[in-house]
Amino acid sequence: MKKSILITGGAGFIGSHVVRLFVNKYPDYRIINLDCLTYAGNLENLSDLEGKGNYHFSKVDILDEVALKKVFNDYQVTDVIHLAAESHVDRSITDPLAFVKTNVLGTVNLLNAAREYWQVPEGHLFYQISTDEVYGSLDDGGYFVESTPYDPKSPYSASKASSDHFVRAYANTYGLRTLISNCSNNYGPNQFPEKLIPLCIHNIKNNKPLPVYGKGENVRDWLFVEDHAVAIDLVFHKGQINQTYNIGGFNEWQNIAIVKLLCKLLDQKLGRKPGSSEELITFVKDRAGHDLRYAIDAEKINKELGWKPSVTFEQGIDKTIDWYLENEAWLENVTSGDYQKYYQKHYG
Numbered sequence: 001m002k003k004s005i006l007i008t009g010g011a012g013f014i015g016s017h018v019v020r021l022f023v024n025k026y027p028d029y030r031i032i033n034l035d036c037l038t039y040a041g042n043l044e045n046l047s048d049l050e051g052k053g054n055y056h057f058s059k060v061d062i063l064d065e066v067a068l069k070k071v072f073n074d075y076q077v078t079d080v081i082h083l084a085a086e087s088h089v090d091r092s093i094t095d096p097l098a099f100v101k102t103n104v105l106g107t108v109n110l111l112n113a114a115r116e117y118w119q120v121p122e123g124h125l126f127y128q129i130s131t132d133e134v135y136g137s138l139d140d141g142g143y144f145v146e147s148t149p150y151d152p153k154s155p156y157s158a159s160k161a162s163s164d165h166f167v168r169a170y171a172n173t174y175g176l177r178t179l180i181s182n183c184s185n186n187y188g189p190n191q192f193p194e195k196l197i198p199l200c201i202h203n204i205k206n207n208k209p210l211p212v213y214g215k216g217e218n219v220r221d222w223l224f225v226e227d228h229a230v231a232i233d234l235v236f237h238k239g240q241i242n243q244t245y246n247i248g249g250f251n252e253w254q255n256i257a258i259v260k261l262l263c264k265l266l267d268q269k270l271g272r273k274p275g276s277s278e279e280l281i282t283f284v285k286d287r288a289g290h291d292l293r294y295a296i297d298a299e300k301i302n303k304e305l306g307w308k309p310s311v312t313f314e315q316g317i318d319k320t321i322d323w324y325l326e327n328e329a330w331l332e333n334v335t336s337g338d339y340q341k342y343y344q345k346h347y348g
């Protein structure tokens with residue numbers, strides 16, 4: 001095997017697309033998907049990879065130092081791509097400590113395991129997958145660039161910012177070879193339906209209210225998840241060591257406009273009367289400390305590595321809606337149990 005890459009959080013939304021890309025594109029790499037399978041982790045996302053010789057799954061919590069050490073030894077890990085995290089802002093508002101544990105302590109555990117196993121940093125890479133939310137909130141004009149100072153505003157973004165700082169500190173202090181990329185909002189297949197786009201698709205289909213926070217004027221920059229996976233592949237192979245790369249969709253939307261678009265497209269796909277799903281829109285209490293706008297300037301990754309999104313928003317959202325309509329059993333599985341309780345408590 002040329003490389004033995006530990007991908008954490010591979011059973012989750014973005015991780016599953018990254019694992020699939022690497023397993024299929026690099027048959028001479030060993031890919032280890034390490035995930036403890038929280039409510040957001042679903043191995044069904046990778047059922048097509050079962051039986052592939054270069055794919056391995058390890059059910060381990062990144063908080064478990066002993067188990068982590070064993071994985072590094074067993075698989076002779078050469079590189080890490082770290083996606084495992086608690087990822088939902090609303091959950092971070094109700095339970096910040098869970099985010100400190102997984103996102104901060106978990107990342108430090110992983111850094112320690114890598115440093116200890118590798119002994120010398122040469123020939124190894126620790127790649128941290130981060131978010132644009134660490135930069136805070138933009139008012140109107142302007143974009144986040146790689147040198148924008150960190151100014152996290154939610155417990156989620158504070159935990160991600162903290163973990164990014166640890167990655168940079170390990171590069172500076174111990175010479176660990178690292179990379180960080182900060183990406184905007186992803187959408188696409190396999191996203192847990194607590195996030196805006198899959199939640200709305202699910203609720204429109206089931207004639208349930210569409211909760212829009214505040215006035216729906218907040219702006220996000222949306223990127224199709226498979227394009228994020230391609231960017232991660234490029235950064236991993238061609239990124240300059242200890243650098244940061246911003247990844248974005250060049251695709252800003254106010255939340256209310258996205259929700260109305262989903263209503264329109266689903267009315268067409270479900271053969272409903274035009275305008276009928278919009279009646280489900282329900283303005284609800286705003287998210288506490290709700291960031292107004294995120295927008296990424298992705299010029300660096302474009303100029304240095306030649307990356308840009310391959311899919312237009314129209315194409316990506318069409319594929320996404322079709323995937324959710326065709327994968328009812330997936331939705332059924334992930335929305336039962338833990339998530340159902342959470343959903344009932346917050347929106348039921």
Ligand code: NAD
Nearest residue numbers: 009011012013014036037038040041061062084085087186
């Ligand atoms: P997700 O919530 O869908 O998946 C997270 C995965 O991590 C799950 O499979 C879960 O089981 C696993 N996990 C959680 N805690 C763990 C632990 N203690 N040990 C092992 N595994 C654990 O998240 P996502 O949306 O796919 O995000 C993946 C990464 O990308 C995160 O680090 C997130 O901060 C970052 N990110 C997400 C977005 C986005 O729009 N979703 C954008 C930019 C960056």
Ligand code: DAU
Nearest residue numbers: 087088089131132133184185194195196211212213218255
């Ligand atoms: O920007 C990258 C980040 O994008 C990632 O780091 C996070 O992991 C990911 O969850 C996402 O965070 P957001 O908070 O932007 O995503 P979410 O889908 O939760 O919300 C998108 C916008 O829609 C946000 O302004 C809040 C709003 N919203 C969300 C939900 C779930 C609603 O109005 N109603 C809702 O029910």
